[in-house]
Amino acid sequence: MCAQPTSSVSAKPDSSWSAAQIRAFLREMFDAAVASASPSRVLAQALPEKPKGRCVVVGAGKASAAMAAALEEAWPDVPLGGVVVTRDEHAVPTQHITILEASHPVPDERSEAAARAILKAVEGLSADDLVIALISGGGSSLLALPAEGLSLDEKKKIGKDLLHSGATITEMNTVRRHLSGIKGGRLAQAAFPARVATFVISDVPGDDPAVIASGPTVPDNTTALDALRIVRKYDLALPEAALAHLKHEADRTHGHTPDVAEGNSVTMIATPFLALQAAAERARQAGVTPLVLGDALEGESSAAGVVLAGIARSVKMHGVPVAAPAVLLSGGEMTVTIRKGEKPGRGGRNTEFLLACAQALDGEQGIWALAGDSDGIDGTEDAAGAIVTPDTLSRGKKRDLDAQDFLKNHDSYSYFKEIGDLVITGPTLTNVNDIRILLVLPTE
Known part of the structure; x- marks a missing residue:
């Protein structure tokens, strides 16, 4: 788990700062962003009044187990029970809530079993009962119940194709919702007439709760036609059963979103924007001017690396849009498109962004960068x-490494591993998407 941020640097940064001080400062900003989204910090203050009847806890996502533990700590006098599923190695001890683990980013048989266990947990509830749903990024693959007529193997293939297509997270989750037996509000329908209070840690641009983990408790405002458009846009070869399911749903004259209890609520307890603000505050404490470029940046990781390198150079050369010392902060989820026929190496969105950024900077003095996934795992790697x-x-x-070749082969993880510059945090037990930090220092 990511350590709480500490302060190892205090004086305003300048050309006298050592490389070790700069590295420590970059890490402090990243750690501050991650710590701001810790479930133990943010969940308790958002909880509703305690229920008259039963309280059943369900959830899915990389942070869901930590959220469940935080709930038990906040409500020690409430009888709690239920089922939460998280990613492998993300489970934490709980007393009453069952924690399951499953595969991410591609679902496995445990993902389907977890979805069925969660649906069973909300059976037979009354209007006096409360369901607390703990939702965070990663839930789409962890909570995988194929729609009627589909197999899990077909869902897995679709998931892999979406990950390599270049589709945004919003587009991917639109397709996932319409091929699911539990997402798009269907879990809330299964809990009816119990009230469902959903608490969300956002990892998506725009913080749309219907997109996060594909919205198992949230009404869906997209249609099967939207999903079919995305399939055509990225030339996805859907299995016949999946295509037939989407076409059948699109032919219906009524909406597919299920009815749910009127008192249902959704509360966003941590977001990418709030995480960036925490990093910005750490920068201010050190006398560095922060500039938040946005919390919802999307597009190709390598292209974004070139663009942000250009902005950093402008800061250094012209003091525009902000004067050095300054830090450029951004969040959101970039994409890495794997084209047909390519055999990618090891890497994720952040290391690909950074390698492209390094090439664009071409050794520019006074500009440093750190980018990382707030969950501690960039793609499928251990960094x-x-x-x-x-x-x-x-x-x-000096090690005979050609950065351009590594970038072309989507092997950015291997490059940074060779030069010893990976950022290893282990699972942070939260997830507010990627944090990108470019530090521009004045040089003599």
Whole structure:
């Protein structure tokens, strides 16, 4: 789990700062962002009045187990029970709530079993009962119940194809919802007439609760036609059963979103924007001017690396849009498109962004960067991300590493591993998407 942020640097940064001080400062900003989204910090203050009847807890996502533990700590006098599913190695001890683990980012048989267990947990409830749903990013693959007529293997293939297609997280989850037996509000329907209070840690641009974990307790405002448009847009070869299901749903004259209790609620307890604000505050404490470029940036990771490198250079050369010392902060979820025929190496959105950024900076002095996934896992690797320094490329050349070849082969993890600049946090037990930090220092 990511350590709480500490302060190892205090003086306003300048050209006298050592490389070790700069690295520590980058890590402090990243850790501050992650810590701001810790369930133990943010859940208790958002909880509703305690229920008259039963309280059943369900949930899915990388942070859901930590959220369940935080709930038990906040409500020690409430009899709690239920089922929560999280990613492998993300479980934490709980007293009453059952924690299951499943596969991410591609579902497995445990994902389907977890979905069925969660549906069973909300059976037979009354209007006096309360269902607390703990939802965070990653829930789409962890809570995988194929729609009628589909198999799990077909769902897994669709998931893999979506991950490699270049589709945004919003587009991917639109398709997932319409091929699911539990998402798109269907879990809330299963709990009816009990009231469902959903608590969400957002990892998606725009913080739309219908997109996060594909919205198992949230009404869906998209249609099967939207899903079919996405399938056509990315030329996805859907299995016949999946295509038939979407066409059948699209032909219906009535909406598919299920009826749910009128008192249902959704509360956003942590978001990418709030995480960026925490990093910005740490920068201010050190006398560095923060500029938040946005919490919902999307697009190709490598292209974004070039763009943000250009902005950082403008800051250094012209003091525009902000004067150095400054830090450029951004969040959101970029994509890495794997084209047909390509055999990718090891890497994720953040390390690909950073390697492209390093190439664009080409050894520019005074500009450093850290980018990482707030859950501690960039793609499927064991690193959250990496750090770029002014000598990232020169150190690689000394080891006969061609950064362009590594980038072309989507093997950015391997490059940063070779030069010793991966950022390893382990599972942080939260997830507010990617945190990108570019630090621009004045140089003599």
